[in-house]
Amino acid sequence: MQGEYIIKQISIFSENKPGRLAAIAEALEKSNVNIYAFSIAEANSFGVVRALVDKPDDARSVLEKLGFAVQFTDVIAVRMKDQPGGLHEVAQILGDAGINIEYAYAYSGREAAVLILRVSQAGEAISKIQAAGGSLLRESDLG
Amino acid sequence: MFWNKEMETLRGKDLEELQLKRLKWTISQAEKVPFFKNKLRAEGLSADSIHTPDDVRKLPFTYKTDLREGYPFGFFAVPRRDIVRIHTTSGTTGKPTVVGYTRNDLAAWADLIARNLTMVGLTPEDTFQNAVNYGLFTGGLGFHYGAELMGMMVIPSATGNTKRQIEMINDFGVTSIHCTPGYALHITEVVEQMGTSLPTLRIGVFGAEAWSETMRQELESRLSINAYDSYGMSEMFGPGVAFECPEQNGLHIWEDCFLSEIIDPKTGETLGPGEKGELVITSLSKEAMPLLRYRTGDITMILEDDCPCGRGRRIARIMGRSDDMLVIRGINVFPSQIEHVLLGIPEVGDQYMVYVDRKNHLDEMTIDVEMNRQAFSGELDGLVGLQTMISRKLHDALSLRTTVRLVEPGSLPRFEGKAKRVVDRRGDL
Amino acid sequence: MHSWDPRIEEMPKAELEKVQYRLLKTLVYRLYSFSDFYHARMKEAKVHPDDIKTLADIRLLPFMYKSDLRDNYPDKLFCAPQNDLVRYHVSSGTTGKPTVVGYTQKDLDLWTTSLARALTSCGIGKGDVIQVSYGYGLFTGGLGLHYGAERIGATVLPTSVGNTERQIELMQDLKATAIACTPSYLIHIGEAAERMGVSIQKDTQLRSAIIGAEPWSETMRTRIYETMGVRAYDIYGTSEISGPMFSECSEQKGIHIWGDIAIPEIIDPETGEPLPPGEHGELVMTVLQKEALPMIRYRIGDLTQILDEPCPCGRTHPRIQRISGRVDDMLIIRGINVFPSAVEHAILSIPELSGHFMIEVDRKGSLDDMLVRVEMAPEALSDKINDLINIKRKVEHTLKNALNVAVQVDLSEPGSLPRFEGKAKRVIDRRVF
Ligand SMILES: [Zn+2]
Numbered sequence A: 001m002q003g004e005y006i007i008k009q010i011s012i013f014s015e016n017k018p019g020r021l022a023a024i025a026e027a028l029e030k031s032n033v034n035i036y037a038f039s040i041a042e043a044n045s046f047g048v049v050r051a052l053v054d055k056p057d058d059a060r061s062v063l064e065k066l067g068f069a070v071q072f073t074d075v076i077a078v079r080m081k082d083q084p085g086g087l088h089e090v091a092q093i094l095g096d097a098g099i100n101i102e103y104a105y106a107y108s109g110r111e112a113a114v115l116i117l118r119v120s121q122a123g124e125a126i127s128k129i130q131a132a133g134g135s136l137l138r139e140s141d142l143g
Numbered sequence B: 001m002f003w004n005k006e007m008e009t010l011r012g013k014d015l016e017e018l019q020l021k022r023l024k025w026t027i028s029q030a031e032k033v034p035f036f037k038n039k040l041r042a043e044g045l046s047a048d049s050i051h052t053p054d055d056v057r058k059l060p061f062t063y064k065t066d067l068r069e070g071y072p073f074g075f076f077a078v079p080r081r082d083i084v085r086i087h088t089t090s091g092t093t094g095k096p097t098v099v100g101y102t103r104n105d106l107a108a109w110a111d112l113i114a115r116n117l118t119m120v121g122l123t124p125e126d127t128f129q130n131a132v133n134y135g136l137f138t139g140g141l142g143f144h145y146g147a148e149l150m151g152m153m154v155i156p157s158a159t160g161n162t163k164r165q166i167e168m169i170n171d172f173g174v175t176s177i178h179c180t181p182g183y184a185l186h187i188t189e190v191v192e193q194m195g196t197s198l199p200t201l202r203i204g205v206f207g208a209e210a211w212s213e214t215m216r217q218e219l220e221s222r223l224s225i226n227a228y229d230s231y232g233m234s235e236m237f238g239p240g241v242a243f244e245c246p247e248q249n250g251l252h253i254w255e256d257c258f259l260s261e262i263i264d265p266k267t268g269e270t271l272g273p274g275e276k277g278e279l280v281i282t283s284l285s286k287e288a289m290p291l292l293r294y295r296t297g298d299i300t301m302i303l304e305d306d307c308p309c310g311r312g313r314r315i316a317r318i319m320g321r322s323d324d325m326l327v328i329r330g331i332n333v334f335p336s337q338i339e340h341v342l343l344g345i346p347e348v349g350d351q352y353m354v355y356v357d358r359k360n361h362l363d364e365m366t367i368d369v370e371m372n373r374q375a376f377s378g379e380l381d382g383l384v385g386l387q388t389m390i391s392r393k394l395h396d397a398l399s400l401r402t403t404v405r406l407v408e409p410g411s412l413p414r415f416e417g418k419a420k421r422v423v424d425r426r427g428d429l
Numbered sequence C: 001m002h003s004w005d006p007r008i009e010e011m012p013k014a015e016l017e018k019v020q021y022r023l024l025k026t027l028v029y030r031l032y033s034f035s036d037f038y039h040a041r042m043k044e045a046k047v048h049p050d051d052i053k054t055l056a057d058i059r060l061l062p063f064m065y066k067s068d069l070r071d072n073y074p075d076k077l078f079c080a081p082q083n084d085l086v087r088y089h090v091s092s093g094t095t096g097k098p099t100v101v102g103y104t105q106k107d108l109d110l111w112t113t114s115l116a117r118a119l120t121s122c123g124i125g126k127g128d129v130i131q132v133s134y135g136y137g138l139f140t141g142g143l144g145l146h147y148g149a150e151r152i153g154a155t156v157l158p159t160s161v162g163n164t165e166r167q168i169e170l171m172q173d174l175k176a177t178a179i180a181c182t183p184s185y186l187i188h189i190g191e192a193a194e195r196m197g198v199s200i201q202k203d204t205q206l207r208s209a210i211i212g213a214e215p216w217s218e219t220m221r222t223r224i225y226e227t228m229g230v231r232a233y234d235i236y237g238t239s240e241i242s243g244p245m246f247s248e249c250s251e252q253k254g255i256h257i258w259g260d261i262a263i264p265e266i267i268d269p270e271t272g273e274p275l276p277p278g279e280h281g282e283l284v285m286t287v288l289q290k291e292a293l294p295m296i297r298y299r300i301g302d303l304t305q306i307l308d309e310p311c312p313c314g315r316t317h318p319r320i321q322r323i324s325g326r327v328d329d330m331l332i333i334r335g336i337n338v339f340p341s342a343v344e345h346a347i348l349s350i351p352e353l354s355g356h357f358m359i360e361v362d363r364k365g366s367l368d369d370m371l372v373r374v375e376m377a378p379e380a381l382s383d384k385i386n387d388l389i390n391i392k393r394k395v396e397h398t399l400k401n402a403l404n405v406a407v408q409v410d411l412s413e414p415g416s417l418p419r420f421e422g423k424a425k426r427v428i429d430r431r432v433f
């Protein structure tokens, strides 16, 4: 099953101005949502805050109640060796398969470094990584 | 210096006779347009009701919105075969205002421009750089034809590429330039940044947007030129309706071609010389598209005393608008046009704000638009694409580049009653 | 058939050649006497005006090149007193400085007359509404066609370029019957109209199109007719010879070059030797009555051939075949001439770039798409996306100002673009016309 490795990333539209990230973080804190990983992509006057959280549906509903535009985006999470060459391994597999990485961010988890990827063909990426002996995370493995 | 001394200095009884004759002709010409025919008939008016030029007050007003109703050819008073040119200008909503010209109209328009340029001291020996938009905008072709009629050397440089404009002024020995006052200041700054000067330039004619005496002093001292104000609107041919003479004290409005009145925009009552109000113009020689008591929306006054140059009636420089029309880099923008565009884009909500600023002497218009929650895909690319699409649609509708900012849903002010969606922060020029 | 000026256009060939010889002789004498440039050129070529004894002796005269215009920037080649000049047009040059063309009132009149004849020969006249969708301003297409259309008494709709949806609305609402634009823009209008749910054939009055300034083909002509119901006529000219001047007649079999206005020759681009009618080579133009910027045997750089047999339309003036290509590396992007050397010149002026670049030209939909790949200089790198976006914008802006046409820019990593030893091949043109 490839589907179990597709992870729901929460993407939040935010204006690029002081206080917006605080507003998002405060909302998540109040509803007891834990953030595993996150990044910000900026473009001119606005950006997209991307996050992996433990309760994506709760996070979405609380942010929407505050008026934010929120979407789920499918990403995959790959375990990397937390040592030199870890990223190279993963990137090489995808590069060889002709799969484009649209964006990526990473966090160092308890057991391993985790690379979050938004790729052009998620299913294809999952099978290539598995075939090469790589290890993917399920939503329940995050944290 | 006069281009058409007889017409430029016509005064008193001779002028009144000519105006009366032409006003009567204009009314009969206007009767060929069903809109005017019905209106005049409803009020029992015809050319015979007019006995002096002042009787123009009996006629009903014509509004910009009336022109919209007539789109596209509803205001033409001649067969379409006799129309040799069409220009368009901003309408109040989706469709532009269409203006048609006969060959005589084009000749009359060029004659007015030639009068204006001659009045400020230009001669066939001068080289004239026309740094405004060509095409449907009347500023470009209007001045081009007038300058060419005088026998000047014309460089149709149009807009943009400021360094190239400056190089051309120096490489070609340009003596006079026509552009918007904002663009002239921008050129000034770039000239100074480039560490160069414009030694051959001696006269600037600036129009299509309001400007002040302070700005005149800036331009005149930094460029070592004489700067003159130009006034007009596409509905009355285009630029050239009124123009400053070397006295630089008010604009001569050409009385053989335009009958001007100042009215109280609220009551429609006629105001006397020295009283500030809305300029209303009746065309006296336009064949293709005669207009009766057209409400220009521009606020000015008729100056009382005579001008030492010997020409006739002057109006003060434009002091503002009686409606919400904005002039951005010389282009007229009605907030209703912006609303019309945004309502046609399902990805954005119906809330928006318009901010007008001046950066480096150029007008900048920024439009904040609320994202529609359903339209957010979660991807940055989608947002950037949406932003570009909105800018393009606004550009298509307004002929103007704007900055569009997507803002979070619910973040813009809500209005009860009349919405104040335009914040003009340009201050005094 | 209807001619604008039947006396000239249908003049017997022998008589026309007499007119041409007389005009050529006058031109050569005038330039030998009054133009330092031509005087020196003729001396150098050891030819005197008296050596021109027949029309065919034109081949004794020296060539004039685009580089002569650049070397004599801006107005050293002008032959009219400054006071008689009434217009300048400016086109992109091969490097930083543009090519400048001056006009006297008579030059403008002849240009307009030439176009009045051309438009009439395509069946356009008073009663037509002509949408001029060429660029106005310094580009010759807009004002040229504008004056020509005005001369024949048509209604001119000066839409200039851009804002395609508005152009289509105006075409419909103002009942345009003819359009002047580039061939690719016409096809683009057709496609955009379709997306808007407008059929050019059924919902507009558009029946003819005067298209030029870039290469096109019979295939495109058929496609335009079949999809839009529009008869397309090829128009030809460059700013150096005044602007667009000559077009096909309603026979659509070659472009009539008005003999009293210009003499076309075809030469071998390598040897400079004249080639006989029917043979393919480089077009060389002598413009007979030009005052401000005279042109004797100007090497335009376009490849074509002369069609010698009489045209069924009855006009006796020679015709040239549709342009088939260029002798140099000049590109035509959406009707604008672009020299790769001008791109290089602009890129070298931007300190954030390494100076290496590649040009890729494609046809996306119906419009030309030019992509310039540039390399960042290592010291200009930034970790902020906005900084990179701003550099990209700066490059786009600089190139647009230099080339007068908008191009796409892609930032490449330092060291990633090909390096060339010897002659660089920086242009990849994937277009099919
Ligand atoms: Zn005066």
Ligand SMILES: [Zn+2]
Pocket: C249, C250, C251, C256, C311, C312, C313, C314, C315
């Ligand atoms: Zn023919």
